Amino acid sequence: MSILVNKNSRVITQGMTGKTGQFHTRLCRDYGFGPECFVGGVNPKKAGQEWEGLPIFGTVKEARAKTGANVSVIYVPPAGAAAAIQEASDAGIELIVCITEGIPVMDMVKVRDHMKKTGSKSLLLGPNCPGIMTPGEINVGIMPAHIHRKGRIGVVSRSGTLTYEAVAQITALGLGQSTAIGIGGDPINGLKHIDVLKLFNDDPETDAVVMIGEIGGSDEETAAEWVKDHMKKPVVGFIAGVTAPAGKRMGHAGAIISGGTGTAEGKLAVMEACGIRTTRNPSEIGSLLQSVLSSKKE
Incomplete structure (x- = not known):
């Protein structure tokens, strides 16, 4: 699936x-x-x-x-x-x-x-995205195939590089991915976090989801509110740009803090309030996911 x-x-x-x-x-x-x-x-x-x-x-x-x-x-x-x-x-x-x-x-x-x-x-x-990968079946885009492994964890990310980082950690833990999706970091794009989370929520072969966002906009907050009310599966999250200064664009065209909104800390606070476990260290995404899955079994 x-x-x-x-x-x-x-x-x-x-x-x-x-x-x-x-x-x-x-x-x-x-x-x-x-x-x-x-x-x-x-x-x-x-x-x-x-x-x-x-x-x-x-x-x-x-x-x-x-x-x-x-x-x-x-x-x-x-x-x-x-x-x-x-x-x-x-x-x-x-x-x-x-x-x-x-x-x-x-x-x-x-x-x-x-x-x-x-x-x-x-x-x-997209645009400005790495594409979509269903391990063992099909790769559409520019994702490196060798880091993926078939499994039951969904990945959705605004950042291409952090998509790969999360995927590699999940693979190293032996968990694997159901589908990995990079939604892109442009200000005007197609599918948002919330759209992909809805699809993962309905997928019987996805057990949990890793959601990766970045500064700018309010898509992550919107998705978090939906997760609080509707998501039946655990979600762990990371937001890139904790140290980004206001008004400076960071890499992606949509990654800019303006008017005091769209900050990483603000997004993390909303996500945590909505029941999404988060980390501020990208190297801990996999271990955080593993701990959430372990506590769920208990």
């Missing part, structure tokens, strides 16, 4: 013929059920050609019609990435995974509004 992607997913790559798209499509196709899952790519200038046996289509709509694709992963450069998201949405792709970093905020505002106006049912993961 998993959430959002599994061995039955059918994936196309937008931007597959670029250097980055080729590199990661090749790695993902070589993992798990990748040879069956990855079914083609999109590049209007190279329609009708092939890349390493995968057909290249001129449009997402055509690619979906010919391959049955329900997932698209986007490596298109920043200037064209928002248009690529919109095209995938208009074509009815169920899950759009946008890896691209540096998309102009106004471009994403327009895409979000377009998806609302058209009643799009597409789910967007």
